[in-house]
Amino acid sequence: MAGMVITGSERQGRPKLVQPRNREWITVIQAINAEGQSIAPFIIGAGQYHLANWYRECNLPGDWVIATSQNGWTNNELGLEWLKHFDRSTTKRSNARYHLLILDGHESHHSADFERYCKENKIITLYMPAYASHLL
Numbered sequence: 001m002a003g004m005v006i007t008g009s010e011r012q013g014r015p016k017l018v019q020p021r022n023r024e025w026i027t028v029i030q031a032i033n034a035e036g037q038s039i040a041p042f043i044i045g046a047g048q049y050h051l052a053n054w055y056r057e058c059n060l061p062g063d064w065v066i067a068t069s070q071n072g073w074t075n076n077e078l079g080l081e082w083l084k085h086f087d088r089s090t091t092k093r094s095n096a097r098y099h100l101l102i103l104d105g106h107e108s109h110h111s112a113d114f115e116r117y118c119k120e121n122k123i124i125t126l127y128m129p130a131y132a133s134h135l136l
Contacts, residue, residue, distance in 0.1 A: 027073050029082045031089075031101075039089035040064045042082045046072035063089075079108025080117060087121050098122045104133035 027044040040063040047068040055066065065085055069075055074082070090099055101123050103109045109127070118125055 025072050029074060031086055033090075037093070039086060042067065042078075042085055044069055044072055044074055044078060046070065074106065074108050076108050076111040076113065079106070079111065080113050083114055083117055083123070087117075087123065098124055100124050100126060102126045102128065104128055105130045 024046050026046075029042040029044070030038060032038045040061065042065045044067045048070075050066055050068055060066075065081075067078055067081065069078055086101065087099075099122065101118070103125055105127050108114065109125070115125075117123070
């Protein structure tokens with residue numbers, strides 16, 4: 001059965017099945033800490049804009065971030081937006097002075113704006129070798 005499943009990790013019961021139409025890829029950027037806690041996903045679809053009513057039937061949680069890019073992939077601007085989402089989500093959970101963020105080597109994590117934001121907000125970055133994130 002072909003389709004796309006949209007569900008939260010805390011959901012009980014059957015996920016909602018959406019029938020495929022154009023079969024375009026989306027990107028989901030996720031963060032999970034050593035205790036198994038995760039932040040809300042940052043979902044990127046292809047397009048110039050999206051409409052809120054597209055998601056009403058799915059009942060997506062309000063803290064999930066939906067963004068668009070021309071091809072549905074992350075870029076430097078969306079990488080920075082995700083970093084801000086990460087910072088907002090993790091700062092509330094910890095009194096730690098610094099946060100460690102382990103990343104893959106995607107170019108959007110190396111932009112000057114990304115690195116500047118990390119420095120200004122006490123986020124220490126540790127980059128994994130290219131193509132190694134799937135090993136986690």
